[in-house]
Amino acid sequence: MNVQDRRRILGPVEAKPLAFPSINVAKSDDGESKEKTSSPPEFTDPTIRTSVLTNCNGSCILETPQLSLLSSIYGPKSTRSNLFESRCQINVIIKSSIFSSSELKELSSFLINVLESFVCLELYPKAGIDVFVNLNIEEVDELSWYIPYIIMSIVLGLVDAGIEISDLPGSGFNDNNVACFTKDGNEVIGIWKDKGETKGDEHFLESLEACKVQYLRIKELMSSYLLSQSDKAE
Template identity: 40%
Template structure:
């Protein structure tokens, strides 16, 4: 006797199960882009990651190491979010640089760097596209270590600290640029920077336009002598950012 199974809906007799491609990606290959280390003080080994924080609009992680310094920082972007009060024709940006667990830098130093970064990204982000909106950016210094020996006797702690901050600034700019791109916020170009002898120069448009200059206290070197070195670093960092974003896009496309 032919008995039909009425407990479930049966498909056609010739039906085949659906097959999906393997979308599992090794965590080590998920979103990093690495720069090979170089046999020089300024040859940074860089690792870039984006889009790993879920409760913000965009995020980025930059890990950098060379012969004299090792650092890791995380950037989170929130916005654009509507702001209360009078109407503004363009958006506003706030940037806060925060210590990690080590509390290495004092509040005034972090505020000074935050103000410098705000000056750069006020000219890089297309704020006219975001009227009556605010973009909040938080940069967390999760790890920061000087790999060289302690400062020689007689060298002031202030001078040493500012030298370390100048090393951090290009990586802050790289991290903020990646986080803004991850958030889908419109920027006029990929901002980047390089550091040479305590001088930081930030560029856009393939190094043809300077959007910010930072010099350590007591730094009497000629700015023009540092521009070329900073521009070379900027171009390397920019190429890495582009590679990171292209890799991110290809991963998103393959997983969708």
């Protein structure tokens, strides 16, 4: 019988367990761990590049010190369905190494609802648009923090693909909540609540106004970039 000396497991009587500082860690679907920041940073103007891929209809990559994400647009393309659809169908697929599949699936559904509010779907009957978002560099652990960048890249990717949209929509992040706007902030087209707290109507309105300020900043960035691209084309 294999007998072990209990003292070899517990150590000396005066021994104390080692204490290590806690680290904010997330695990991907394959169990791999990755260290992340403790709190979301402020919004940073990203560098923008469109038409970075040749095998899709439109694409846009955004980069900041904390992230790099690429959106690619495929379509409008005919669907294989035998049923006639009067409006285009949108599909969104998000790939990430630190967020779970359930979180990404929920965000995809949210983005589809947002896209359906400003993409001119009636112009593309019996067609489909596939949107792929790849989060290549992820140094922030709050999924909601990425949403303004994701929507910005998708909108610019749609423009790059020549797909008609009714406006340049966008969103803002505040207190782990996201509000999506159009029409210069006069219309809210989506609200995403992650881990943030809405402490009454006053707090919600303050958070909404902060999101609107960020949205207007993002819209200005998109407008300036598109104008610069049109000048280059001329």
